Amino acid sequence: xxxxxxxxxxxxxxxxxxxxxxxxxxxxxxxxxxxxxxxxxxxxxxxxxxxxxxxxxxxxxxxxxxxxxxxxxxxxxxxxxxxxxxxxxxxxxxxxxxxxxxxxxxxxxxxxxxxxxxxxxxxxxxxxxxxxxxxxxxxxxxxxxxxxxxxxxxxxxxxxxxxxxxxxxxxxxxxxxxxxxxxxxxxxxxxxxxxxxxxxxxxxxxxxxxxxxxxxxxxxxxxxxxxxxxxxxxxxxxxxxxxxxxxxxxxxxxxxxxxxxxxxxxxxxxxxxxxxxxxxxxxxxxxxxxxxxxxxxxxxxxxxxxxxxxxxxxxxxxxxxxxxxxxxxxxxxxxxxxxxxxxxxxxxxxxxxxxxxxxxxxxxxxxxxxxxxxxxxxxxxxxxxxxxxxxxxx
Amino acid sequence: xxxxxxxxxxxxxxxxxxxxxxxxxxxxxxxxxxxxxxxxxxxxxxxxxxxxxxxxxxxxxxxxxxxxxxxxxxxxxxxxxxxxxxxxxxxxxxxxxxxxxxxxxxxxxxxxxxxxxxxxxxxxxxxxxxxxxxxxxxxxxxxxxxxxxxxxxxxxxxxxxxxxxxxxxxxxxx
Ligand SMILES: [Fe+2]
Numbered sequence: 058x059x060x061x062x063x064x065x066x067x068x069x070x071x072x073x074x075x076x077x078x079x080x081x082x083x084x085x086x087x088x089x090x091x092x093x094x095x096x097x098x099x100x101x102x103x104x105x106x107x108x109x110x111x112x113x114x115x116x117x118x119x120x121x122x123x124x125x126x127x128x129x130x131x132x133x134x135x136x137x138x139x140x141x142x143x144x145x146x147x148x149x150x151x152x153x154x155x156x157x158x159x160x161x162x163x164x165x166x167x168x169x170x171x172x173x174x175x176x177x178x179x180x181x182x183x184x185x186x187x188x189x190x191x192x193x194x195x196x197x198x199x200x201x202x203x204x205x206x207x208x209x210x211x212x213x214x215x216x217x218x219x220x221x222x223x224x225x226x227x228x229x230x231x232x233x234x235x236x237x238x239x240x241x242x243x244x245x246x247x248x249x250x251x252x253x254x255x256x257x258x259x260x261x262x263x264x265x266x267x268x269x270x271x272x273x274x275x276x277x278x279x280x281x282x283x284x285x286x287x288x289x290x291x292x293x294x295x296x297x298x299x300x301x302x303x304x305x306x307x308x309x310x311x312x313x314x315x316x317x318x319x320x321x322x323x324x325x326x327x328x329x330x331x332x333x334x335x336x337x338x339x340x341x342x343x344x345x346x347x348x349x350x351x352x353x354x355x356x357x358x359x360x361x362x363x364x365x366x367x368x369x370x371x372x373x374x375x376x377x378x379x380x381x382x383x384x385x386x387x388x389x390x391x392x393x394x395x396x397x398x399x400x401x402x403x404x405x406x407x408x409x410x411x412x413x414x415x416x417x418x419x420x421x422x423x424x425x426x427x428x429x430x431x432x433x434x435x436x437x438x439x440x441x442x443x444x445x446x447x448x449x450x451x
Numbered sequence: 452x453x454x455x456x457x458x459x460x461x462x463x464x465x466x467x468x469x470x471x472x473x474x475x476x477x478x479x480x481x482x483x484x485x486x487x488x489x490x491x492x493x494x495x496x497x498x499x500x501x502x503x504x505x506x507x508x509x510x511x512x513x514x515x516x517x518x519x520x521x522x523x524x525x526x527x528x529x530x531x532x533x534x535x536x537x538x539x540x541x542x543x544x545x546x547x548x549x550x551x552x553x554x555x556x557x558x559x560x561x562x563x564x565x566x567x568x569x570x571x572x573x574x575x576x577x578x579x580x581x582x583x584x585x586x587x588x589x590x591x592x593x594x595x596x597x598x599x600x601x602x603x604x605x606x607x608x609x610x611x612x613x614x615x616x617x618x619x620x621x622x623x624x625x
Contacts, residue, residue: 060563062563064563184569184570267562268561268562425576426577427573428572428573431558432558432562434600438601
């Protein structure tokens with residue numbers, strides 16, 4: 058059904074494929090950049106990806122302004138300030154984020170400070186606070202899940218003040234998302250599975266929530282189908298470049314979908330569980346997805362039913378009567394979780410993920426204040442949240 | 452023949468702006484009153500710092516409706532505040548009119564980008580919930596049902612609050 062009104066925005070240039078990285082210098086030139094600063098982490102550097110990155114700049118005539126390879130797993134304002142100082146000192150003019158969600162968010166944070174010429178991130182926290190076009194930002198994801206390469210958001214924690222600062226602005230959209238299969242080849246199986254389920258949740262939630270629209274639907278459905286066809290191979294045989302590239306594409310498509318239609322209760326619960334019990338985001342997504350869908354079933358039976366086509370394939374879809382499709386969609390997700398659990402031990406409930414039962418109440422309270430619930434089809438209150446958490450516990 | 456080109460100044464939408472201004476006053480006073488009586492709204496605002504301000508603003512330059520947290524309640528500030536910690540924008544007069552009259556609920560308005568937020572999204576989420584409660588007290592259920600995902604229960608206390616708002620609450624803001 059066509060919404061009475063909607064908006065869709067994705068100005069990010071997608072560059073995908075074999076040796077895509079080698080096109081980066083010429084792309085930076087088009088953006089008017091001459092001295093990019095690279096933001097990455099120790100894991101990426103250790104996997105040899107920074108070396109591949111530097112090699113791709115060979116004979117390009119371009120200087121890499123600096124490489125910061127010490128971004129922690131949770132992006133913090135201190136690191137953002139540190140990188141900003143290096144950026145200024147080395148007279149860099151653009152940013153390249155080479156890494157997963159934390160690295161990408163950190164680079165977005167640095168871009169805020171260098172663009173606004175400030176040292177206080179908190180001043181720019183919130184929605185639509187930023188007002189200036191930023192420095193060129195290229196994102197090269199080394200995980201396939203967050204979708205940050207095409208989203209308007211970043212989350213950075215302020216450790217001193219003990220708070221998580223969200224940023225949302227169209228100015229945070231990167232200029233380029235560069236998907237090179239070499240960049241995800243070394244991602245370990247469990248991380249591959251968890252991040253893939255994050256992408257899956259982006260696509261699924263975007264397809265069922267209140268801000269869905271024909272454009273975001275198209276991206277969501279394409280993403281889910283590509284995930285179904287590739288996720289198990291990506292986890293069991295990580296060296297398959299073709300499959301890795303497909304997962305990177307799926308993740309980016311899912312990112313475009315949810316950046317334009319938002320997510321829902323699965324993410325609200327996942328953010329809350331992550332904040333309180335430090336469950337990795339992808340692990341939380343894998344745990345909550347079937348329960349979130351089950352919760353929303355009364356409000357969007359038809360839409361969940363339509364997802365059976367990309368999630369299970371045409372054969373199964375045609376075989377299943379319309380009235381049973383939504384339940385089958387959930388069954389297929391449950392089956393997928395079992396397969397992933399067998400392959401790499403990805404937790405299927407909160408207990409396996411190390412959450413203790415006494416935390417559930419606190420998680421429920423945090424979940425209903427998470428902005429992700431606003432576009433969820435069903436209004437979740439604290440009691441509802443607690444009921445879902447209890448089901449997801451063991 | 453020469454054609455003369457002159458700048459065009461579009462006319463002001465007086466009627467719609469007047470309606471929005473009236474609804475802002477009713478809503479602002481209802482908030483001030485409900486924040487002293489309704490347990491759930493009290494709970495929603497309890498974590499906000501004292502002196503926290505929020506405004507609803509029709510783009511590009513008004514009307515405005517401001518609220519400030521003071522002594523554990525929301526004080527109606529009329530159109531005095533032009534900037535606040537949390538700012539809720541209506542994209543234009545038509546959108547504001549549609550939402551304030553009330554033909555469209557806030558979640559749909561957010562989905563259609565007729566409303567947007569500047570500031571802390573967590574507090575905005577809590578405020579949206581409080582707004583739903585105030586609406587459900589102000590308007591009869593058949594209207595509210597079309598606007599919200601779930602109609603808040605009309606408890607005996609809230610039924611009493613409705614009577615109070617329509618007799619003296621809105622007038623006195625207590
Ligand atoms: Fe996510």
